[in-house]
Amino acid sequence: MDVSRRIRKIGMEQRIAWFTEGGSQGRIPRNFRGMRNDSAWMCTLGAEHYNIHNIDWWKAETKPYDLGIVTIPKKNPQFNIEKIRSHCKQVAFMQEGPHWYFQDYPLEQQIWYYNTLQEVDFLFVHNEIDKKYYEGLTGKPCMLMPCLMLEDNINQLPVVERSGVMIGGNFCSWYGGFDSYIVAQEFECEITAPSMGRRIEGEEQMPGLTHLPYMDWTDWIYRLNDVKYGVHLMRTHAAGTFALNCAYLGIPCIGYKGLDTQELCHPDCTIEFGDITKAKQIAEKLRKDDKFYLYCSNKAKENYKKYFNEDKFNTTIEEQFKVS
DSSP states (O other), X not given: OOGGGTOSSTTTTSXXXXXXXXXXXXXXXXXXXXXXXXXXXXXXXXXXXXXXXXXXXXXXXXXXXXXXXXXXXXXXXOOOHHHHHTTEEEEEEEOOSOTTGGGGSOHHHHHHHHHHHHHSSEEEESSHHXXXXXXXXXXXXXXXXXXXXXXXXXXXXXXXXXXXXXXXSOSSTTTTHHHHHHHXXXXXXXXXXXXXTTOOTTGGGXXXXXXXXXXXXXXHHHHHTTOSEEEEOOOSOSSOHHHHHHHHHTOOEEEETTOHHHHHHOGGGEEOTTOHHHHXXXXXXHHHOHHHHHHHHHHHHHHHHHHTSHHHHHXXXXXXXXXX
């Protein structure tokens, strides 16, 4: 299959429909305050969003979409792919979460998931390691969909004197919050954590830890802008938004290899999986060595612009189609 003959300039000349478990319908405006990574993708590509389980096709134009992108829901993965294909010239899979996530489904759903991957035309994935996995699993063409931030709502952040450390998730195996908390103590300052969907009971009792309330993406970036350090020892490799958000702000972030945003934006703060000793050493150096901190901060901002700004995202997507 030669994808490039059909999709030349994705999101610019092609009509794209994007299907997720979200409830909204239509295009996402650039001033949307909840501009998380998936919303940023849809917005910059000009995609029209539909709920994957409740597609109101009578509201869509009769002209078929050039491409339908499907984000398979985690909790209710089964959907009618034939209905989607009947309205889209091509159908692509978009990775949601780590590539191994589907193996926690009951066996019949694992088989259904695999068969669905075999029915799409090609796959979008998060990281280089995911590309290798899905290509081997399916034999299908796989393309990177880099993590993305749209800066419209956050391009006038206040200049503040930063302090404290933000850890990237809650105290469960999915986020690795306990490990991040242990390393964050090396900074000898206030530790803050966001409230995520997997927050467990009792976290608020951890000494020296402050939880943020649930907030939209724009408010999150404004709050993250207040802190000096980031730690996200999350073994669940997905899109990597925490490392990317930190890089945009010039906040050095300690994290694991295997995540493209971490490795590319924070090379001097990236460690092998489970190397808590090395993570502590980096934290101590960031705290004590102002030159090292400034170097990591500036490098993170430079690498964000080099690898992940919106123009680079569009170029990356277009180039991948040309060589498919």
